[in-house]
Amino acid sequence: MTSPVSPEKFIVPIGPQHPALKEPGHFEFTVDGEIVTNASARLGFVHRGMEKGTESRTWVQGLYLMERVCGICSHVHAMAFALGVEKLAGVQAPPRAQAIRVLIGELERIHSHLLWLGVAAHEGGFDTLFMFSWRDRETVMELLETISGNRVNYSANVLGGVKIDIDDKQKDALLKGMDFLEERTRHYLKVVTEDETFLGRTRNVGKMTYEEADTLGAIGPTGRASGIQRDVRVNSPYAGYPDFPVKLVTATAGDLEARFVVRIEELFESYRLVREIVEKLPPGDLAARVPRRIPEGETISRVEAPRGELFYFMKSNGSDMPERIKVRTPSLCNWASVLVTAVGHKLADMPMILAGIDPCFSCNDRIVTVTDHASSNQMSWESLRQYGIEYYK
Amino acid sequence: MVIDDDLKLAESLLEKITISSTRPEENRVDFIIHASDIKKATLKLLREGHWGYLSAITTLDCPEYMVDETTKEKKLVPEKGHLEVLYHFCRDAAVATLRVSLPYEDPTIDTICDILSSATLYEREAAELMGITFRGTPNTDRLILAESWPEGVYPLRKAFTGLKDLQTPEEGVCS
Numbered sequence: 001m002t003s004p005v006s007p008e009k010f011i012v013p014i015g016p017q018h019p020a021l022k023e024p025g026h027f028e029f030t031v032d033g034e035i036v037t038n039a040s041a042r043l044g045f046v047h048r049g050m051e052k053g054t055e056s057r058t059w060v061q062g063l064y065l066m067e068r069v070c071g072i073c074s075h076v077h078a079m080a081f082a083l084g085v086e087k088l089a090g091v092q093a094p095p096r097a098q099a100i101r102v103l104i105g106e107l108e109r110i111h112s113h114l115l116w117l118g119v120a121a122h123e124g125g126f127d128t129l130f131m132f133s134w135r136d137r138e139t140v141m142e143l144l145e146t147i148s149g150n151r152v153n154y155s156a157n158v159l160g161g162v163k164i165d166i167d168d169k170q171k172d173a174l175l176k177g178m179d180f181l182e183e184r185t186r187h188y189l190k191v192v193t194e195d196e197t198f199l200g201r202t203r204n205v206g207k208m209t210y211e212e213a214d215t216l217g218a219i220g221p222t223g224r225a226s227g228i229q230r231d232v233r234v235n236s237p238y239a240g241y242p243d244f245p246v247k248l249v250t251a252t253a254g255d256l257e258a259r260f261v262v263r264i265e266e267l268f269e270s271y272r273l274v275r276e277i278v279e280k281l282p283p284g285d286l287a288a289r290v291p292r293r294i295p296e297g298e299t300i301s302r303v304e305a306p307r308g309e310l311f312y313f314m315k316s317n318g319s320d321m322p323e324r325i326k327v328r329t330p331s332l333c334n335w336a337s338v339l340v341t342a343v344g345h346k347l348a349d350m351p352m353i354l355a356g357i358d359p360c361f362s363c364n365d366r367i368v369t370v371t372d373h374a375s376s377n378q379m380s381w382e383s384l385r386q387y388g389i390e391y392y393k
Numbered sequence: 394m395v396i397d398d399d400l401k402l403a404e405s406l407l408e409k410i411t412i413s414s415t416r417p418e419e420n421r422v423d424f425i426i427h428a429s430d431i432k433k434a435t436l437k438l439l440r441e442g443h444w445g446y447l448s449a450i451t452t453l454d455c456p457e458y459m460v461d462e463t464t465k466e467k468k469l470v471p472e473k474g475h476l477e478v479l480y481h482f483c484r485d486a487a488v489a490t491l492r493v494s495l496p497y498e499d500p501t502i503d504t505i506c507d508i509l510s511s512a513t514l515y516e517r518e519a520a521e522l523m524g525i526t527f528r529g530t531p532n533t534d535r536l537i538l539a540e541s542w543p544e545g546v547y548p549l550r551k552a553f554t555g556l557k558d559l560q561t562p563e564e565g566v567c568s
Contacts, residue, residue, distance in 0.1 A: 051522075052548055087418070130492030217446050217511040230446075236420070236486030298417060300481065300488055302448075313451045313479070328449035328515075336511035 009037070012347060027354070031347055034148040039342040041335055043120075047276055056326040059085055059294055062322055063159060070151050072115065076305040077327075078157040084301030085159050085240055088294050095243070095282040097161035104147070104156050104278045105303075106270040110181065111140045112306035113263045113270075116358045117188060120260070124201040129191060136184045143177045146170055159310035161287025171278045185267050192219045192260040192376045202256035204354040206341050209254055218337045220308020220330050222357045226254035226260045232304040239303075256356050263358075264368060289376040293320050305330050307358050329357045331357070396420050399444075399487035407491075408441040410434050423490045428502045431480070434491050435505045438472050438482055445484030447505075450515040452523035453477040454551045469552055477508040478525060495525065504530040 009030045016024035023293035024045035030038035050069060054062045063085075067078040071186075079101050086093055096257035100345075114137040121129035141151050148164055149152035156162050160370060208218065211227035223230055227250055233241050234248045249265040258350055303310050308330030317323040334357040400422045406416060409559040410433055412425045426434055438444040455473035459469050460494050479489040493502060516527045517536040524547035535542075547553060 040532075042534070042536065044535070044539075047537045049548060052553075079529065142415070178522075214446070215509065215511070216510070217448075300490075301420075302483070302488075309448065309483075311449045311481070315453065317498075324453055326449065326451040332514055332518075333511070335514060365524060368510075 014350070016042075027350075029347060029350060034346045034348070035351065036342050036345055036347055039339045041339060042213070043335075051305055051325055051327060054322050056321065057087045057305065058292070058320045059322060060159060060265060060292075062157070062325065063157060066325070066327070067153050067157075068160040070329070072112050073108060073305045073307065073310075075104050075129055076303050076310055078155070078303045079105060079239060080303045080310055081314075081325075082157045082159055083303070084299050084312050085294060086313065087289050087301065088297050088316050089159075090295070091290050093161040093288055095240070095286045097286050097288075098240035099244065099277050099281055100162045100164065100240075100286070101157065102244055103274060104144070104154060104168070104275075105239070106273050107140055107144050108154075109190060109306045110270050110274075111137055111144065111266060112358075113267050114140065114181075114308075116263060116355075117260070120352070120355045120358075121198075123355040124198060126195075126198050129188070129198075132184075133188065136181060139177050140180055140365050143174055146173055148255065154286045158287055160290040163286065166278070166281060167285060174274060174278050178274050182271045183270065184380060185271075188357060189261070189264045190377050192257070199257065201349075201352055202260060205256045205349055206259075206345065206356050207253075207255045208341050210252075211292065212340065213254065213337065216337045216340060217333050219333045220263045220305070220358075221259060221266065222308065222334045222337060224248075224250045225258035227252045230309065231304050235300060238301075240277070240388045244273055244280075245283075246273060248345060256352055259356050263390075293318060294322075297319075307331055347387075395485065396487045399484050400489070402442060403438065403482075403484075403487070403489040407434055409436070420486050421490065423492055424493075425492050426477060428474060428493045428495060431491065431493060432503050432505060432508065434509050437506065438489065444489065445482045445487070447509055447512060448481045448488070450512070450519055451479040451481065452519045452525060452549065453479065454523065454549065460465040462500045463484075464541055465540070469554075472553045476501060476523065476525065479518065480505075488545045500524060501526040501528055503528050506531055521547070523551065524549050
């Protein structure tokens with residue numbers, strides 16, 4: 001019996017809904033057998049019109065709105081916005097405020113990277129690592145709650161500085177927490193570089209060369225794992241980073257393993273930085289005064305979010321409301337790298353490659369409907385099964 | 394200063410295409426160029442000079458306003474004004490911005506996707522939200538807005554204040 005020859009391609013849709021998904025996205029992978037031959041993305045399921053929203057809110061309200069762009073890296077959004085407003089207003093936040101901004105920024109990076117480690121391990125079928133890293137992540141979540149009162153949306157920034165201070169008791173808790181996490185992270189580094197089963201899912205998978213990463217505009221840990229020397233904290237230090245410099249962490253392999261190693265190495269750098277800031281926190285005020293009306297002008301504010309460079313373009317018309325706020329989040333840059341590196345890999349590697357850029361969502365599951373292109377009808381799993389039984393009778 | 398050297402290099406690369414350039418901040422240089430020169434400028438920066446990477450494409454709506462004499466209210470003058478597309482290139486701390494002004498009647502510009510394939514997502518975003526047409530862009534499918542969103546309605550335009558103003562056939566679908 002011969003199977004009918006079809007010029008149609010087989011497309012596997014992934015998303016947008018998934019029980020374990022933290023953010024929705026839809027992907028269509030065109031496959032030839034097991035091998036992916038093309039990939040496309042459809043975003044926007046959580047588009048909330050926030051850029052437009054800032055135009056009808058005051059600068060102060062905008063700060064709180066922008067903090068809610070992302071639930072994982074909320075602090076960097078508020079920091080980028082506040083730094084931009086301060087530049088436009090010609091106000092300099094006091095050194096203590098800038099150091100506290102960096103401190104919370106690094107704590108946020110620690111929680112984000114540990115969260116990613118868990119998600120990526122889960123995608124690779126390594127749920128023990130997922131459970132362990134998320135348990136340890138609670139340490140940093142509790143520290144953030146102790147400092148700010150919140151687990152997410154810490155609301156540490158005000159225009160002109162910060163509103164929370166660090167006392168001696170919190171300092172002790174931070175140092176203790178960093179010691180515990182450093183020890184655990186050392187173990188995780190060993191696991192992801194030595195565990196044979198896990199390496200089978202990561203080594204030489206989703207490889208992106210330096211040239212590819214460069215032309216695709218990959219940023220953050222995704223780019224750095226391919227040797228891209230880009231980190232806004234290093235290239236263009238902002239807030240407290242001129243006083244508390246960080247070391248650039250890169251790798252050359254460009255595969256998924258390298259992306260694990262880069263993020264884990266960055267954790268060590270964050271632990272070091274948190275300790276340093278806690279020990280050398282400059283004295284002084286927490287905030288400077290920022291006028292209600294922001295002088296006319298344009299500025300660009302760039303910060304390094306856990307996933308890469310976060311870009312804000314801000315334009316003021318001289319009133320108490322922004323004329324235009326443009327946000328370019330790091331994930332948008334990295335989608336291109338996923339869609340290109342996916343081609344040529346097995347479908348089963350897709351969840352890992354998607355998770356590799358840390359878009360903070362999983363795509364393990366697949367929608368059980370198949371698009372019948374010839375008649376453009378949707379077939380349910382049940383009718384597909386029935387079709388199969390009839391076909392082979 | 395490294396930043397200054399980088400900015401000077403960008404200025405010399407784009408010397409022949411630039412209509413005018415300004416330094417709005419110490420790490421930034423803005424180039425005003427003709428819309429028809431966008432490919433040439435991108436090639437000069439990225440290929441010839443290896444000057445950084447494309448960090449973002451910003452779109453601006455710059456309408457004209459008039460102030461009502463009696464009520465002192467600021468109002469939009471319909472059809473007056475222009476759109477602006479800003480291409481931000483970053484090299485370490487230095488940022489070079491190519492600024493292109495486009496008229497409302499024909500907001501069309503050449504795509505740069507043939508030079509830089511990753512620009513497609515930025516272009517699709519700009520096309521959907523601000524109504525810029527990118528000539529030759531490989532993909533014009535909806536990226537962000539809902540499938541039921543009416544054609545020709547661009548939410549980031551200043552004239553757009555909500556779908557309620559519009560008489561859409563599918564009322565309530567997009568809310």
